[in-house]
Amino acid sequence: MGESVLESVAGLPAPPLRPMVSRYHGYRMEGFAPRLHRGLPSRHLTVIISLAAPIDVAALPGDGRRAGGRFAALAGGLHAAPVTIAMDGHDRGLGLELTPAGARALLGMPAAALAWEVVDLADVLGPDAHVLVERLAAAPTWTDRFALLDAVLLRRLERAAAMPSEVSWAWRRLAESGGLLPVTELAAEVGWSRRHLGERFRDELGLSPKVAGRVIRFGRARRLLGRPRRPGLAEVAVACGYYDQAHLTRDFHEFAGCTPGVWMEEELPSVQSTGGTSLAR
Amino acid sequence: MSAMNDTTTTTAPTVWPALRYDDARAAIRFLVTAFGFEERLVVPGEGDRDIVHAELRWPLGGGIMLGSTSHTEGIHEQMRPGVGWVYVVTDGPDALLERAVAAGAEVTQGLRDEDYGSRGFSVRDPEGNHWSFGTYRGA
Numbered sequence: 001m002g003e004s005v006l007e008s009v010a011g012l013p014a015p016p017l018r019p020m021v022s023r024y025h026g027y028r029m030e031g032f033a034p035r036l037h038r039g040l041p042s043r044h045l046t047v048i049i050s051l052a053a054p055i056d057v058a059a060l061p062g063d064g065r066r067a068g069g070r071f072a073a074l075a076g077g078l079h080a081a082p083v084t085i086a087m088d089g090h091d092r093g094l095g096l097e098l099t100p101a102g103a104r105a106l107l108g109m110p111a112a113a114l115a116w117e118v119v120d121l122a123d124v125l126g127p128d129a130h131v132l133v134e135r136l137a138a139a140p141t142w143t144d145r146f147a148l149l150d151a152v153l154l155r156r157l158e159r160a161a162a163m164p165s166e167v168s169w170a171w172r173r174l175a176e177s178g179g180l181l182p183v184t185e186l187a188a189e190v191g192w193s194r195r196h197l198g199e200r201f202r203d204e205l206g207l208s209p210k211v212a213g214r215v216i217r218f219g220r221a222r223r224l225l226g227r228p229r230r231p232g233l234a235e236v237a238v239a240c241g242y243y244d245q246a247h248l249t250r251d252f253h254e255f256a257g258c259t260p261g262v263w264m265e266e267e268l269p270s271v272q273s274t275g276g277t278s279l280a281r
Numbered sequence: 282m283s284a285m286n287d288t289t290t291t292t293a294p295t296v297w298p299a300l301r302y303d304d305a306r307a308a309i310r311f312l313v314t315a316f317g318f319e320e321r322l323v324v325p326g327e328g329d330r331d332i333v334h335a336e337l338r339w340p341l342g343g344g345i346m347l348g349s350t351s352h353t354e355g356i357h358e359q360m361r362p363g364v365g366w367v368y369v370v371t372d373g374p375d376a377l378l379e380r381a382v383a384a385g386a387e388v389t390q391g392l393r394d395e396d397y398g399s400r401g402f403s404v405r406d407p408e409g410n411h412w413s414f415g416t417y418r419g420a
């Protein structure tokens with residue numbers, strides 16, 4: 001086998017898009033052995049556009065190991081269990097981290113419509129999707145590809161329908177608190193009963209506030225573990241608001257399907273490892 | 282098993298040459314295709330060709346930072362294409378500024394906390410070359 005290449009490029013979207021798309025990510029892998037990759041739950045919906053072979057989603061998140069399918073480009077909703085992606089070791093493409101507001105503004109649907117699912121991007125973007133993939137493949141640099149995404153997404157922004165403001169507020173507060181703000185407090189802040197907030201939140205996002213908070217907390221922990229100078233597990237557990245390291249490990253089992261040790265061993269450095277890089281804003 | 286054989290990542294650079302371009306997007310295209318630099322981070326601004334900040338790595342180690350000249354905020358106003366500028370990572374910017382000033386460096390921008398989380402300052406050395414120091418370590 002020849003030399004292996006792992007290229008990983010981060011990009012911020014154009015400023016007007018940033019409330020909808022937190023980050024672009026370009027990746028290129030060559031000469032790696034085929035393997036199963038764990039797509040972990042996070043506070044973002046995911047769009048992946050392959051510039052190589054179709055993306056092979058071996059299993060959708062959740063019980064029952066539902067089969068996924070193969071997609072030239074896909075959109076995936078919020079989830080609280082790992083997605084299994086079969087990578088062939090020669091992968092090249094772009095990932096977009098969409099916020100729930102981005103689901104509405106850019107995909108034209110509430111995040112809940114995609115929760116726990118993976119669909120063909122063409123089914124949600126329409127004909128834009130195919131043209132986009134062709135033009136992305138022809139662009140010479142990642143900077144140019146990110147600019148193409150900006151241009152296409154900015155055109156779609158005008159159709160934006162906003163999230164209900166109370167749910168939007170609750171989501172933002174929950175995200176800012178690293179997932180730690182209790183649901184009772186969220187409800188008090190928006191002036192709804194706990195139950196009503198729970199229902200409206202689930203209608204919009206597809207996860208309950210409680211589960212969303214746990215996913216957000218987990219996302220923080222996993223980002224810390226992806227940093228070049230990785231803190232210890234106990235330290236990460238404390239920093240992210242877990243009771244202790246065992247508590248963090250239990251969430252890893254639920255959200256990643258393995259222990260933190262196995263995840264770090266098998267997934268870092270990988271496409272996911274750049275989730276820990278700090279972005280200059 | 283020796284630890285060295287396991288090492289697959291290169292140490293992140295802590296001294297970065299910084300360059301400014303009128304058309305930063307075209308510059309990146311040139312640096313990637315002509316020299317073989319690899320993009321690592323791209324932060325666009327408002328305009329079409331506008332790049333607030335970008336980081337390119339050299340495959341053998343090290344890297345450069347660059348941005349568009351349309352950004353003239355603070356220290357950036359003095360940075361035109363062709364002007365040399367070096368960014369150095371430090372964990373102790375406050376003490377380093379004192380030390381630099383004591384040695385005769387001319388402060389072009391005092392200590393400040395940037396919105397991307399870095400704390401740092403900029404000075405000119407006795408012959409007018411530009412230096413910036415900060416806690417931001419690169420993407």
